[in-house]
Amino acid sequence: MIKWSWPIIGHKNIVKFLQRSIESHKISHAYLFYGPENLGKKTIAKYFVLSLICQKEKKPCLECLACQGLLKNIHPDVIWLRKEENKKNISIDQIRDLKKRISLAGFTDSYKVVIIVNSEEMTLEAANSFLKILEEPPKKSLIILLANSLKKIPKTIISRCQLIKFSLVNKKEILDFLIKNYKLNKKEVEEMSSLSFGRPGRAIKFIENKENLKNYLEIQKKLIEILEKDSFNERLKIIDEILKEKEIKTIISNWKILIRDLIILQTKNKELVVNLSFQNKLQKLAERFSIEKIYQIEKELDNLIFYLGQNINLKLALDNFVINL
DSSP states (O other): OOEEOOOOSSOHHHHHHHHHHHHTTOOOSEEEEESSTTSSHHHHHHHHHHHHHOOSSEESOSOSHHHHHHHTTOOTTEEEEOOOTTOSSBOHHHHHHHHHHHHSOOSSSSOEEEEETTGGGBOHHHHHHHHHHHHSOOTTEEEEEEESOSTTSOHHHHTTSEEEEOOOOOHHHHHHHHHHHSOOOHHHHHHHHHHTTTOHHHHHHHHHOHHHHHHHHHHHHHHHHHHHOOOHHHHHHHHHHHTTOSOHHHHHHHHHHHHHHHHHHHTTOGGGOSOGGGHHHHHHHHHHSOHHHHHHHHHHHHHHHHHHTTTOOHHHHHHHHHHTO
């Protein structure tokens, strides 16, 4: 009888399914884990693979040579692939190199594993080349694709994978985990579990890296200031400050959470607000704008995300957002 040790927040059905697959020796050659960022896709992929290669009865033990090799990123038969630093996509050259590595004989008697992080970032050329690996996978190989969305993944790849959808985690499960694993006061636990927005990874990042939390709060404050200002010039000055940031797409996604809070406050559901630090300011903005106007702002943010994917001038797009408020 296998003793399981997976420290996963939420996703009970996914965890049970993967554990039963190991117990019954019914492992698909390829899985596609998909869902928004920071849900735990990479963590579950890691513990799934650890449990497959672990040499002990408790899975994973985290102590045997196989487990230690994966944890230290030196296991010869486990390949992690992601886009290279300062590159926009996973290139065809990376996939060609992967083909060579996965075709070599394994160093151990376990699975040959490939985990592709943000697989939707493959170029079309790279995706077409990768398809050949899926069509003729090496014996005793396991491929796990991680993706935030299926939109940019070719249907030919999707159709050849076991799809596993990750959904937002219940706030109480995140709250209970934080109470058990971190020394936080009641107010901090409530704020972190709210800021997680159903994504455990967000809460953990904010707790373990205070700079991440500080940056998040400062960026949210910028949007509040934009909405509070009546002068276009003052709004544009704030946009110029935003342009100095690197992760513009992440900023806009976070702004959408703040706009969601305005919609929630309009509908008198204060207990569902995520950005608790700004609750008073958000309440004033919810009273200032009509629900129609708030939905319009949300649509403008959606447009911004679309424009970012079309290589449109970033300053022009952000200035246009401010003008349309």
